[in-house]
Amino acid sequence: MSEDQQFTEIERLRLAKLQALRQQGQEPFPPRVERTHSTAEAIAAYEAAGEQPVSATLVGRIRSMRLMGKLAFAHIEDGYGTLQLFLRADDFGAEALQHFKDHYDLGDFVEAQGEMFRTKAGEISLNVKVLRMIAKAITPLPAAKDEVVDGEVVRHATLADPETRYRQRYADLAVNPQVREVFRIRAAILRALREFLDKHDFLEVETPVLQPVYGGAAARPFVTHHNQLKQDLYLRISFELYLKRLLVGGIERVYEIGRDFRNEGVDRTHNPEFTMLEFYMAYADYQRVMEFTEEMMNFVGKQVLGGSKFSYQGHDIDLANAWPRISIADAVQEFAGIDLSKYPDAASLAAVMAEKKYKVRAGGSRGKLIEDLVGDHVEPLLIQPSFLYDYPREVSPLAKSQPGDANTVERFEGYMGGFEICNAFSELNDPLDQQARFEEMGRSLKADDEDLHPMDEDYLRAMRYGMPPNGGFGMGIDRITMLFTDQPNIREVILFPHLRRREGE
RNA sequence: GGUCCCGUAGCUCAAUGGUAGAGCAGUUGACUCUUAAUCAAUUGGUUGAAGGUUCGAGUCCUUCCGGGAUCACCA
Numbered sequence: 307m308s309e310d311q312q313f314t315e316i317e318r319l320r321l322a323k324l325q326a327l328r329q330q331g332q333e334p335f336p337p338r339v340e341r342t343h344s345t346a347e348a349i350a351a352y353e354a355a356g357e358q359p360v361s362a363t364l365v366g367r368i369r370s371m372r373l374m375g376k377l378a379f380a381h382i383e384d385g386y387g388t389l390q391l392f393l394r395a396d397d398f399g400a401e402a403l404q405h406f407k408d409h410y411d412l413g414d415f416v417e418a419q420g421e422m423f424r425t426k427a428g429e430i431s432l433n434v435k436v437l438r439m440i441a442k443a444i445t446p447l448p449a450a451k452d453e454v455v456d457g458e459v460v461r462h463a464t465l466a467d468p469e470t471r472y473r474q475r476y477a478d479l480a481v482n483p484q485v486r487e488v489f490r491i492r493a494a495i496l497r498a499l500r501e502f503l504d505k506h507d508f509l510e511v512e513t514p515v516l517q518p519v520y521g522g523a524a525a526r527p528f529v530t531h532h533n534q535l536k537q538d539l540y541l542r543i544s545f546e547l548y549l550k551r552l553l554v555g556g557i558e559r560v561y562e563i564g565r566d567f568r569n570e571g572v573d574r575t576h577n578p579e580f581t582m583l584e585f586y587m588a589y590a591d592y593q594r595v596m597e598f599t600e601e602m603m604n605f606v607g608k609q610v611l612g613g614s615k616f617s618y619q620g621h622d623i624d625l626a627n628a629w630p631r632i633s634i635a636d637a638v639q640e641f642a643g644i645d646l647s648k649y650p651d652a653a654s655l656a657a658v659m660a661e662k663k664y665k666v667r668a669g670g671s672r673g674k675l676i677e678d679l680v681g682d683h684v685e686p687l688l689i690q691p692s693f694l695y696d697y698p699r700e701v702s703p704l705a706k707s708q709p710g711d712a713n714t715v716e717r718f719e720g721y722m723g724g725f726e727i728c729n730a731f732s733e734l735n736d737p738l739d740q741q742a743r744f745e746e747m748g749r750s751l752k753a754d755d756e757d758l759h760p761m762d763e764d765y766l767r768a769m770r771y772g773m774p775p776n777g778g779f780g781m782g783i784d785r786i787t788m789l790f791t792d793q794p795n796i797r798e799v800i801l802f803p804h805l806r807r808r809e810g811e
Numbered sequence: 812g813g814u815c816c817c818g819u820a821g822c823u824c825a826a827u828g829g830u831a832g833a834g835c836a837g838u839u840g841a842c843u844c845u846u847a848a849u850c851a852a853u854u855g856g857u858u859g860a861a862g863g864u865u866c867g868a869g870u871c872c873u874u875c876c877g878g879g880a881u882c883a884c885c886a
Contacts, residue, residue: 315855316821316837370846377843394843412836426844446836448822451847462847463823463835469878470822481822524886570885571812677886701886717886729886747886808877 317444323409324442334442339417341365345382345389349430352422363419364389364432365440367480368412370451378403379431382416390431391418398434406437413443449481472803488799491610492787496563498609499583499783502602508559508585513548515541515565519762522546522704525568528578541567545584546704546778550733551768553588553776561585563783574795575725578804581783588774592716592732595777596693599720599728600629603691610790618723618789621689629691629720634676637694642683646676673698688721695719697731703743704778705731720781723789728781735776737769 313321327334340363343351348362366382366389376395381388395403397420410416420434448465464481465471471478471485478485500510518537520527522544530539545562552560566582587595607614607625614626635646643662649655652672659666659675667678676698684694695718699707705715717731734740744761787799797803 314821319837370848372845372848373842374845374848375842377845379845379848381846390846392844396843425846427846429844429846431844446821449836451835453847465822467818467822467878469818472878526885568885571883573882573885574880576885673886697886703886705886806877 313444316446320411320442320444320446323411324444327409327439327442332439334439336438336440339365339438339440340419341417344386345384346386348389348422348432349387352430357424359421359423361419361421362432363417365415365417367443368410368414368416369449371410371412373407376400376403378406380410382418390425390429391420391437392423392425392431392433393437394433398437402437410437410439411443411446413445413447414439415441415443447481448477468797469805472797472805473808475801485798488787488791488793489801491791492783492799494610495606495786495790496783498606499563499602501609502605503559503561503585506559506598508561508587509557511549511552511557511560511562512564513542513545513562515567517542519764521762521765523566523568525570528567528569543568544780545582546780547762547765549584549586550773550776550778551765553586554768554771554773558588558774559585572804574797575785575788577784577796577800580796580800582780583783584778584780586733586776586778588776590777591775592695592718592730592777595730595779596629596631596695596718598777599693599730599779600625600691606786607790616790616792618689618792619794621723623690623722623789625691627690629693631693631695631718633696634680634694634698635696637684638676638679641687642679644679671700673700673702677701685721685726686724689724691720691722693718693720700746702731703747704734704740706734706736706775707739725785727785727789728779730777730779733773733776733778735769735773737766740769741766 324334342361342363345364345366348360348364351362352360364382364384366384368380369383369388370379370381372379378393380391380393382391393403393406398406417438417440418432418434419436420432423431423433425431448470449463451462453462465478471482479489504510516530516532516539518539520540520543522542523546525543527540527543530541531537532539543566545564545566549560549562561584563581563583565579567579568576569578570576572578587598590598604614604625607616615622615624617623632640638644638646642664644655644658646655649658650672652670652675655672655675656666656670659679665678665682667674670678680694688694695716696708696714697705697717697719699705699713699715702715702717705717708714708716715731717729719726719730720728734743744766784796784799788794788796791799793799
């Protein structure tokens, strides 16, 4: 491929401008810049000085240009806002103005030194004395133009194609300010969660991403290989079993925020890698964790949104209302019209579901069928923050059974906006019961997939040393971010979501 | 993986089976208070790829690539 063919016509023109700058002794990518004010600071300083001229050196990216014969206007954008540059032949120099017109483009980063003033049209601007290129843009940004309507900046014909936006997130972020805002909120959520947990004496830890035995959830793992050890390793599907080992070690309250990997289908609420918070709290049960969850989410709302109310996809949601707590049995009775106590086994439950024309999965256990009922008939209705509790034992191998009801475990899930946001239980700490559950699960999984044997002997050994009773909790950060930023798709809250590889890339 | 929809200029989008277009961006010129600046002129295309039907395909058919929605899957 010749050099000409890898660049578009516009790019070749810009490369020529870059070469011209170099030939004139102006380095288009200098290593150091001057900056006395951000754009916001410069405006504040000018106002604070009673609108008397204030000297300032600003940096930023050129976002608009309006060129006239002996006068030019341009807006630059930095991390704090935008500001208009005013270049007039009288002050800036006729030759310098022509040089600017010939060599500077939208998207270039510049350093501008001059004095703050107000234009005749009333906009606080920088009357530029000296302008310098600090990073030349070869490829044009995909945005068209900004229009100011009632003080709001409206950007026209901006990058909209989702594929390009995700593959070239840098371009998306550069031209779509609302995308930057999503990730600012995401960071604020993480900060607030850490602040809350730290305040409550939790210790933040990091546990292995590469694991010889995966576990803690029912999901297919990614497999990788360590060459020197000649050993297959799995990317973790949860943190659970490692974090609970730490309770055995005497850490009473522990949490981890990090990445989980699940080799499963991809849709608008699932990405192959996603960010999870898990915490474990010794001497707490699932009821205590439920209260703590409400408290934590209200704290996050206050820190991130400044209150408890937000809107998600047209629904007004309020974190501060007491979160309704509904048992699985009551929820299924109310929303699916089935009294679970009358159908004690998979066959009879499947029969009544078929009678009601509900979807029935072939060969599903009673617990699995109950989960399906909840997923189809209850979950989509739970728009306001709500808890479902008391789950079937056979879909919860790490949760403690209810006293007096071995088939029901002390577990809850939190819902908001019509999807699951968290999952928690009174953690099983009886090593003998745990071993039986693993064996049970091994058998039921074996029927589907011979490869799935998540028996973790070392975890059982840890538990035999004695694990304090504790409540555990897991929450998907991506989904919380979707809710708080009103995004319908998980890819909108992940900077570089996974997409299929394109030919030749 | 199944089904449906989509892919046209750098960006946003048009085009009954009949000459591939517009706005913005770009280029050239005019303009000393513009702000989607304005005015005049103008460049830019293997219509995602490869086949097929047809006198003629952006449009119809097949396969492939990529994306979106939905279903399946996901304690």
